Amino acid sequence: MIVVTGATGNVGRPLVEALAAVGEQVTAVSRRPGGTELPEGVRHHQADLADPGSLRPALDGADALFLLFAGELLTGERPVRELLETAGSAGVRRVVVLSSQAAETRPQAISHAPLRALEEAVRASGLDWTVLRPGGFGSNAFAWAESVRTRRTVAAPFGDVGLPVVDPADIAEVAAATLRGRGHAGRTYELTGPAPVSPRQQAQTIGDALGEPVRFTELSPEQARAELLRFMPEPVADGTLDILGEPTAAEQRVSPDVERVLGRPPRAFADWAMRNIAAFR
Numbered sequence: 502m503i504v505v506t507g508a509t510g511n512v513g514r515p516l517v518e519a520l521a522a523v524g525e526q527v528t529a530v531s532r533r534p535g536g537t538e539l540p541e542g543v544r545h546h547q548a549d550l551a552d553p554g555s556l557r558p559a560l561d562g563a564d565a566l567f568l569l570f571a572g573e574l575l576t577g578e579r580p581v582r583e584l585l586e587t588a589g590s591a592g593v594r595r596v597v598v599l600s601s602q603a604a605e606t607r608p609q610a611i612s613h614a615p616l617r618a619l620e621e622a623v624r625a626s627g628l629d630w631t632v633l634r635p636g637g638f639g640s641n642a643f644a645w646a647e648s649v650r651t652r653r654t655v656a657a658p659f660g661d662v663g664l665p666v667v668d669p670a671d672i673a674e675v676a677a678a679t680l681r682g683r684g685h686a687g688r689t690y691e692l693t694g695p696a697p698v699s700p701r702q703q704a705q706t707i708g709d710a711l712g713e714p715v716r717f718t719e720l721s722p723e724q725a726r727a728e729l730l731r732f733m734p735e736p737v738a739d740g741t742l743d744i745l746g747e748p749t750a751a752e753q754r755v756s757p758d759v760e761r762v763l764g765r766p767p768r769a770f771a772d773w774a775m776r777n778i779a780a781f782r
């Protein structure tokens with residue numbers, strides 16, 4: 502049995518679907534109920550990862566754990582070691598953790614310190630571990646859904662800075678492969694899309710998928726920061742803006758790892774836009 506945390510999010514949802522589709526027994530974990538969208542046969546368990554004891558009942562009979570930290574879990578000290586000890590003592594042998602490319606490319610950034618700590622704890626856990634380090638998600642474009650629906654406009658900073666955004670469905674497929682297959686223990690995979698794409702190009706791509714033009718408006722970094730602070734803590738907003746505005750060469754590079762693991766190239770942003778266009782209509 503495989504336990505998937507963050508199971509109702511951008512990565513967790515397609516991961517649960519991919520595992521259930523190949524007949525794996527899956528327990529999906531999140532704080533709120535799983536809802537009706539979980540595939541048939543998938544058990545849901547409500548737990549808060551800030552309280553490792555609440556995860557314990559989900560782990561009985563589990564061989565593998567997909568560990569995803571989101572929201573408040575990404576700020577401050579978290580009981581990561583306790584969480585991993587709880588998993589190990591319940592019989593879990595393999596853990597796949599979702600980190601971030603920035604854990605490597607921004608070693609000093611306060612915004613990514615919790616993910617670096619998570620990686621270190623996983624590597625020291627005594628379990629078979631795999632670390633996934635995605636770059637920016639294509640699904641961050643959901644932040645533009647309302648302005649596209651109501652005004653056919655995307656407003657974003659750094660309009661012409663391209664990054665090889667990754668499709669969460671590809672992250673999920675890589676996670677499924679590493680949770681189920683052999684040969685991934687002790688590996689760290691960097692996950693990107695197939696080519697850099699700028700916010701202006703993303704707006705155009707969404708327009709193409711809609712069949713209607715979408716206007717691009719460039720925000721100043723200050724305007725963008727104010728927007729991000731509405732739903733992110735300050736260090737995370739600042740860390741995000743640094744990457745969007747001044748990406749390092751490593752952050753702009755296309756990684757071969759999705760293709761290495763899946764045997765096919767990563768999906769383009771246009772693919773994500775087509776599959777998710779209902780959110781922008």
Ligand SMILES: NC(=O)c1ccc[n+]([C@@H]2O[C@H](COP(=O)([O-])OP(=O)(O)OC[C@H]3O[C@@H](n4cnc5c(N)ncnc54)[C@H](OP(=O)(O)O)[C@@H]3O)[C@@H](O)[C@H]2O)c1
Pocket residue numbers: 506507508509510511512513530531532533534548549550551569570571572573574575599600601602616635636637638641
């Ligand atoms: N977006 C990017 O560009 C990017 C880039 C690199 C790395 N990442 C990493 O990707 C992760 C976010 O993945 P995502 O987009 O799939 O997340 P998401 O869509 O925001 O979903 C978060 C999931 O985690 C659950 N969750 C949140 N807090 C929880 C808690 N305290 N206990 C248990 N479950 C909790 C949520 O359900 P409930 O709220 O019901 O609990 C939900 O299922 C973060 O670790 C981030 O650092 C993101």
